[in-house]
Structure formats: C-alpha cells, structure tokens
Amino acid sequence: MNIAVCIKQVPDTTELKLDPVTNTLIREGVESVLNPLDDFPLEAALRLRETLGGRVTAVTMGPPQAEDVLRKAVAMGADAAILASDRAFAGSDTWATSLTLARVLEAAGPFDLILCGKQAIDGDTAQVGPGIAAHLDLPQVTYVTALRCRDGALEVARMMDAGTAWLRLRLPAVLTVLKDANEPRLPSLAGRLRSLTFTPRRAALADTGLEPTQAGLEGSPTRVVRIAVPTVRRRQERLEGDAATVAARLVSVLATRPGPTGEA
Numbered sequence: 001m002n003i004a005v006c007i008k009q010v011p012d013t014t015e016l017k018l019d020p021v022t023n024t025l026i027r028e029g030v031e032s033v034l035n036p037l038d039d040f041p042l043e044a045a046l047r048l049r050e051t052l053g054g055r056v057t058a059v060t061m062g063p064p065q066a067e068d069v070l071r072k073a074v075a076m077g078a079d080a081a082i083l084a085s086d087r088a089f090a091g092s093d094t095w096a097t098s099l100t101l102a103r104v105l106e107a108a109g110p111f112d113l114i115l116c117g118k119q120a121i122d123g124d125t126a127q128v129g130p131g132i133a134a135h136l137d138l139p140q141v142t143y144v145t146a147l148r149c150r151d152g153a154l155e156v157a158r159m160m161d162a163g164t165a166w167l168r169l170r171l172p173a174v175l176t177v178l179k180d181a182n183e184p185r186l187p188s189l190a191g192r193l194r195s196l197t198f199t200p201r202r203a204a205l206a207d208t209g210l211e212p213t214q215a216g217l218e219g220s221p222t223r224v225v226r227i228a229v230p231t232v233r234r235r236q237e238r239l240e241g242d243a244a245t246v247a248a249r250l251v252s253v254l255a256t257r258p259g260p261t262g263e264a
C-alpha cells in the first residue's frame with residue numbers, strides 16, 4: 001500500500017504571540033515541532049505498511065526549516081519525504097494549503113491512502129484533510145479512531161456523537177486520524193541515524209501545475225481581518241446560607257446572566 005502522511009511544523013508553545021499589525025503568528029524566537037496530532041496518522045501509516053507492505057511518504061508544506069519534521073518522520077520509519085516549499089506558498093489559507101498539498105500529492109502519487117491529523121495546534125481549523133479530499137475528489141473519513149484490514153479490505157472506525165461507526169473503504173481515500181487510534185512509537189536508533197543524512201524531495205510552485213494566482217496569499221480567498229487572544233474575565237460570588245437561600249440566589253444570578261446568544 002502506498003501511503004502519504006501530511007504533517008505540519010507548528011510552534012512549540014501553547015502561548016501563541018500575534019502580530020497586531022499583520023495579523024500573523026510571531027514565529028521568531030519560538031521553537032518549532034511536529035504538530036503533536038500528526039504522530040497518530042504517521043503511526044497508523046507505519047502499522048499499515050508493516051501489515052500490508054508498501055511505502056510511507058511524509059509530506060509537509062512550509063518554510064525550508066519544516067524539513068525538521070520530515071526528519072522526525074523518517075526517524076520514526078517513513079520511507080520517503082517531500083518538502084513543498086516556495087516563497088509563492090507564503091500566506092496560504094486553508095484553501096490554498098490544501099490545494100497545494102493536493103497537487104503535490106497528485107504529482108508524487110498515486111497514493112492508495114492519504115492520512116492527516118485531526119487538526120494543527122496553531123491554525124486549529126481541521127480543514128486541510130477534508131480540503132485535500134475535496135481537491136482530489138476522493139472519499140474521506142474524518143475522526144478515525146481505529147484501522148483494520150479484513151477480507152482484503154481496509155476498515156476504519158469513525159467517532160460519532162454516540163458510539164462508533166465501522167466503515168469499509170474504497171481506495172484511494174483520505175482519512176483524518178485521532179489520537180485514540182494508536183500509541184506512536186519513539187524513533188529507533190537506526191531511524192535517527194538515517195534521518196541525519198536524509199534529504200527530502202523538494203516541490204516548488206512549478207511542480208504543482210498551479211498558477212501563482214492560485215497559491216499563497218494571492219490564492220487565498222480568506223483574509224485575517226482581526227486576530228486577538230481572548231481575555232477571560234471571571235466574576236466570583238460565594239453563595240452562603242441554607243440550601244433554600246443559596247438556590248434562590250443562584251436562580252436570580254443565572255436569570256440576569258446573558259445566554260450564549262446574548263439574551264438575558
């Protein structure tokens with residue numbers, strides 16, 4: 001089975017700093033790591049390869065230093081890696097990101113399976129996996145919590161509001177894999193050594209077949225108009241007295257609080 005895993009480099013912090021003028025993340029001085037939720041699709045791909053044979057290719061779009069996350073994927077066991085990097089990709093929104101990744105995957109494939117994480121911890125939209133499926137016109141299953149091979153077919157468990165649905169897949173397909181799916185392995189010593197000298201394949205705008213107007217900021221239909229860190233304000237009041245007094249006070253407090261839609 002030929003499997004691609006999309007992985008993203010993200011800032012190694014939960015306290016993101018935002019540039020108030022450009023409305024972009026301040027990345028200077030912040031260490032970068034592999035998006036923690038991308039370990040799980042990577043592990044799922046490696047396990048499928050161990051069962052069925054084939055190849056695992058890690059793919060990332062980002063600046064040149066995003067090569068680091070590809071090295072981690074190789075250290076974990078990926079066979080190949082592609083770095084989609086070009087100044088023309090800068091400023092991509094989720095539409096342009098998923099379109100660019102789709103074209104890179106199309107050129108490097110064919111892949112039987114394309115795996116993504118649930119979401120990136122910085123952008124946080126969970127749109128890129130489904131976006132890739134849409135651009136490639138492939139079936140997709142999101143919220144995958146388990147994968148198994150049965151009677152020569154791939155079956156996946158999808159987390160539902162109430163319970164789990166097992167689905168049998170027609171390949172090729174795109175999956176977004178949740179952390180419930182597996183326990184990611186640590187890189188082996190052999191893998192680490194291989195990653196030190198490994199050079200990923202590069203993909204630039206010219207390799208995607210996209211026009212400059214379809215990539216990066218120009219190809220992004222969304223604009224970040226304003227961005228802010230939410231301020232949490234808590235007003236505390238201790239209710240004291242017997243149960244009837246406390247209950248009555250609680251009811252009157254709740255009655256004056258705005259609801260989720262703003263109404264009192």
Ligand SMILES: Cc1cc2nc3c(=O)[nH]c(=O)nc-3n(C[C@H](O)[C@H](O)[C@H](O)COP(=O)(O)OP(=O)(O)OC[C@H]3O[C@@H](n4cnc5c(N)ncnc54)[C@H](O)[C@@H]3O)c2cc1C
Pocket residue numbers: 006007008009024035037038059060061062090091092093094095097098101115116117118119120121122123124125126127128129220222223224
């Ligand atoms: C107008 C605009 C401008 C922007 N400019 C920038 C910018 O200059 N620099 C910047 O870093 N961000 C920028 N962003 C944010 C950027 O669009 C998103 O970070 C990016 O599209 C991925 O979306 P996400 O982080 O929500 O990923 P999600 O959709 O939450 O990620 C889901 C999964 O998709 C895969 N995935 C996501 N991104 C990638 C990737 N790059 N490579 C491989 N796999 C991936 C991973 O498997 C991940 O787990 C911009 C956004 C907008 C709207």
